[in-house]
Amino acid sequence: MDIPEFIFSILEKELLESHLQLLEKIADHYGFDIEEMKDLFLPKEPMKIVPQDVIKVQVKKCYKPRVPPPEEERCMARVWNHGLGGHCIRHRCNQTDYCRSHQKGLKYGRMDEPAPDVFRPPSMREGYHSNLR
Ligand SMILES: [Zn+2]
Helix, strand or coil: CCCCHHHHHHHHHHHHHHHHHHHHHHHHHHCCCHHHHHHHHCCCCCCCCCCCCCCCCCCCCCCCCCCCCCHHHECCEEECHHHCCEECCCECCCCCCCCCCHHHCCCCCECCCCCCHHHCCHHHCCCHHHHHC
């Protein structure tokens, strides 16, 4: 797929803008003359971004650290959390104890119930020792 030309113009503009911002920060911090800095360090020729090859671009969402709602408004579901277990951080909704996605079902139970076996190492799971005999 060809990337439209205007995308490169936007990137070029952003690149120059980011150069400029960095220069301004440095000039401000060290008390340098910004005009002299621009003259010395900004590229003399306009920058041009040229696609060379197949370009792979990944766009990532920048997640803000989420602040959980107060306990009385917080979904009661336990979540997987990379195997550590944790408390869902979404709001309850529809006058239930759960957020919209946990209304569909609880895979790991509720926070006010004991954690299910999957969060324990195998040797601590129910029936492990009797199964060894
Ligand atoms: Zn939830």
